[in-house]
Amino acid sequence: MRQSARLTCEPAARRRTFRLLGLALLLLSLALALPAGVSALSATNSSARFARTSAGDVSLASVTFTDAAYGWAVGSYRDASYANVPVLLATSDGGITWNARDVSSAGSDASLNSISFVDAQHGWAVGSTYDDSIGSAPLVLATSDGGITWDVQYTENPWDGAWLSSVTFVDDSHGWAVGTCGDGWIDGMPAVAPYILATSDGGATWNEQYPGDVSLLDGMASLNSVTFVDAKHGWAVGSAGDAADETAVIVATSDGGATWATQQSSSRDGYGGLYSVSFIDAKHGWGVGGAGGEQSGSPVLIGTSDGGVTWSNESPPEVATNSFLESVRFIDATHGWAVGTRNRGYSGGTPTYVPVILVTVNGGATWQPQDASSAGADGGLGSVTFVDSSRGWAVGSSGTIIATSDGGATWGRQHGNVPSPKVTLKLSGLKSGSIKLGKSVTAKGSVTPTSLAGSKVTLTVQKKRSARWVTLKSVKRTISATGAYIWKYKPARRGAYRMRATIAKTAAHTAAKTKWRPFRVK
Numbered sequence: 001m002r003q004s005a006r007l008t009c010e011p012a013a014r015r016r017t018f019r020l021l022g023l024a025l026l027l028l029s030l031a032l033a034l035p036a037g038v039s040a041l042s043a044t045n046s047s048a049r050f051a052r053t054s055a056g057d058v059s060l061a062s063v064t065f066t067d068a069a070y071g072w073a074v075g076s077y078r079d080a081s082y083a084n085v086p087v088l089l090a091t092s093d094g095g096i097t098w099n100a101r102d103v104s105s106a107g108s109d110a111s112l113n114s115i116s117f118v119d120a121q122h123g124w125a126v127g128s129t130y131d132d133s134i135g136s137a138p139l140v141l142a143t144s145d146g147g148i149t150w151d152v153q154y155t156e157n158p159w160d161g162a163w164l165s166s167v168t169f170v171d172d173s174h175g176w177a178v179g180t181c182g183d184g185w186i187d188g189m190p191a192v193a194p195y196i197l198a199t200s201d202g203g204a205t206w207n208e209q210y211p212g213d214v215s216l217l218d219g220m221a222s223l224n225s226v227t228f229v230d231a232k233h234g235w236a237v238g239s240a241g242d243a244a245d246e247t248a249v250i251v252a253t254s255d256g257g258a259t260w261a262t263q264q265s266s267s268r269d270g271y272g273g274l275y276s277v278s279f280i281d282a283k284h285g286w287g288v289g290g291a292g293g294e295q296s297g298s299p300v301l302i303g304t305s306d307g308g309v310t311w312s313n314e315s316p317p318e319v320a321t322n323s324f325l326e327s328v329r330f331i332d333a334t335h336g337w338a339v340g341t342r343n344r345g346y347s348g349g350t351p352t353y354v355p356v357i358l359v360t361v362n363g364g365a366t367w368q369p370q371d372a373s374s375a376g377a378d379g380g381l382g383s384v385t386f387v388d389s390s391r392g393w394a395v396g397s398s399g400t401i402i403a404t405s406d407g408g409a410t411w412g413r414q415h416g417n418v419p420s421p422k423v424t425l426k427l428s429g430l431k432s433g434s435i436k437l438g439k440s441v442t443a444k445g446s447v448t449p450t451s452l453a454g455s456k457v458t459l460t461v462q463k464k465r466s467a468r469w470v471t472l473k474s475v476k477r478t479i480s481a482t483g484a485y486i487w488k489y490k491p492a493r494r495g496a497y498r499m500r501a502t503i504a505k506t507a508a509h510t511a512a513k514t515k516w517r518p519f520r521v522k
Contacts, residue, residue, distance in 0.1 A: 062113060073115070086110045105150050110130070116168050154206045178224070214249055223236045263308040264311065288301055314367065339357050374402050391403075465495075
């Protein structure tokens, strides 16, 4: 039985003082690790809906460009222990090259969900960080040098856990971030509610804003996306209820967030969560999302021409059936794009997904599909941005970055640079390069960067037979928190041997290997 309650997630001074440690651990710290539909809260974080890759694969959640040259993308991947590792990529040549930036300031278990820049120097990224002592906390990073260095601006967690899903700035002073916070219990069940932070000094201080009279459906409501057209007028969208039966949440402000008021979506009488919103002025805006559960659902497209006083449905093309739309971007009153993920069927009982790109050239009156094959055959797209009617970029699962210079008529794949690990190997227990039969040789080494801790290094032993080398054994060893690994090998026969260490390529890093280390058994 569905139950409704009013939002009680108020500013910290009035909020409940108890914590939901289990909720924070299970739902918030693993937001990126949960595929859609696993948790009733899966729709509260857009990156959670398309991050269906295995541990080690990068899922890019957000992309932004200030002009045709300067752009940034954020996301995360999961290490072998399923802790989140934040990723931030930057380009200064329109995406011809993408370079990883150091965001270690975010912490050892953190994810980045959204990024906003107001010029080539000033930017902010938001997400969440997890610590055993405090649980999940909202995270805000900032840069004033184009993303070369990032500092933590906000990571307070004075309540039941929270994360941030979206951030927007209109200048280098005024910005807003939205997401989800724990909100105690309703009828014995953990509740979550919309959460808004705002700053008027570039992030030197962040203050909570009350998101208005939002109803919790089954104890759940969240904000997934926020946009402002100036320092006064803004909108945030989200969802209430579980993933299979969500209703839309829309809140708006005309005073910079001092007060927020709810607006009504006409999408399926309000059913279907909203994951992204885009406005070009104080009147014209669009929202996208999905309804009915991702495996059998349908996309939601809505638009307004009166600032959200009324919202109307927009019809997606038939090819978008069984799709969820994750992101929408308009650059003027006529040209807009939406991206997302479509369930194309099942393989061995497991759903398979493909990316979706839709375009409109008449303000959303009609939408047409664009060829998304360059994004890959599996996975989805989670964010799209354009700087004019021709040049745009989209990012998504498996580290996907695609770009267009003709309004999306053609899309080409861009590959972001990922860390290149270094691995060493030293053999001990040898005398003059040899050991006696019955003795063991110890393989020791190290791997950098330390973000690969928990991943595997493969050690391969070969023996020379006549003129060729034959593999005798191949084992995997876990890389420790300090980057070290160790393995002992006891040869069974005399002869010439060699050993090598390798690390397999993933979306999170390139492959790496050592030279063959020879030794003899006497």
